[in-house]
Amino acid sequence: MPDLPIGRARLLSYEKPYDPQPMIERLKALLKKHNESYREAALRAGLDHQAVRRILAGQRPSIPTCILLADHFGVNPNEFLELAGLPKLKIFDVQDAQTEHLPVEAIEVARDIARIKDPGIRRQVAEAIRTLLAKYFE
Template sequence: MEPIAQAKRRVRKNYNPEPLIERLKELLTERKESMRGASLASGLDYGYIQRIIQGHRPAMEAVILLADHFEINPNALLTLAGYPPLKVFDIRTASTENLPPEAVDVALAIARIPNPGERKQIADAVMTLLKKYFG
C-alpha cells in the first residue's frame, strides 16, 4: 500500500487548476462579487482565495465552504478541485418520490430562503425540533 504522503503528492501533481479557477471566476462575475467579499462571506482568508485563483489546490473543507457561499452543490466544485464527489452531497439521494408531501413542502420552503446563514439556522431549528419530539 502506498504511504499517504506519497498518495497526496501524486494527486497534487495531477491537479489541473484551470477548471476550478474558471468556475470560481464565473461565480464571482455572476454575483458581481470581489474575491475579498467572497472570502469574508465564506469564512476563508482573502489570501487563501487568491492562492486558489493562482492555481494552488484548495483543501476539501475550503471547497465546501466556497460551494456553500455560492449556493451550489459542493460536488460540482469538489470534482473541479480534483476530489471525488461525496455521497452526502449527492442530489440523487434527495428524491422526493419517497417523501411525504409535507416533508417536500418544508424542504422547498427552506430551500427558498436566499441567505445561506438564515437557511442553515432554520434547517438546524427544524432538526432540533424533530429530535426533541421524535428522538
C-alpha cells in the first residue's frame, strides 16, 4: 500500500482481517516494562482511560491511537501501525545517514532483519541479537 494515498490505504487495511495477538503481546510487554496499568498508560498517552483495555480485548486501534501510544512508550509509531494492520506513515520512516560509518557486517545484519515481514518476529530477532551483544559486552 505504499503507493496509495494514506486515506485510501487506511480504508483498504480495514478490509483485511485483523489479528490482534501481535499488538496485544507488544502492548503487554511495554506495560510490564513501564510498570503501568492499562488506565495509567492510556491517560499518560493522552487517550481515554479505556483505550488500552479495548486494544487488549482485540479491538484494532486507530492511527492516532497508535501514534499516541508509541510516543508514550518511546517506540516508532510505524511499529504499532504495522501491528494494527494499518499503513505505515513515511514521516516515521527513520533513515540513518551515518550507515557509511558502520561495518559491512552490521549493515548486512540490519538488512536481513529488515527483510523479516512479521513485526513481532522481527522484534524478537532484534531483541535476541541485543541479548547476545549485552552478554558480549559484560
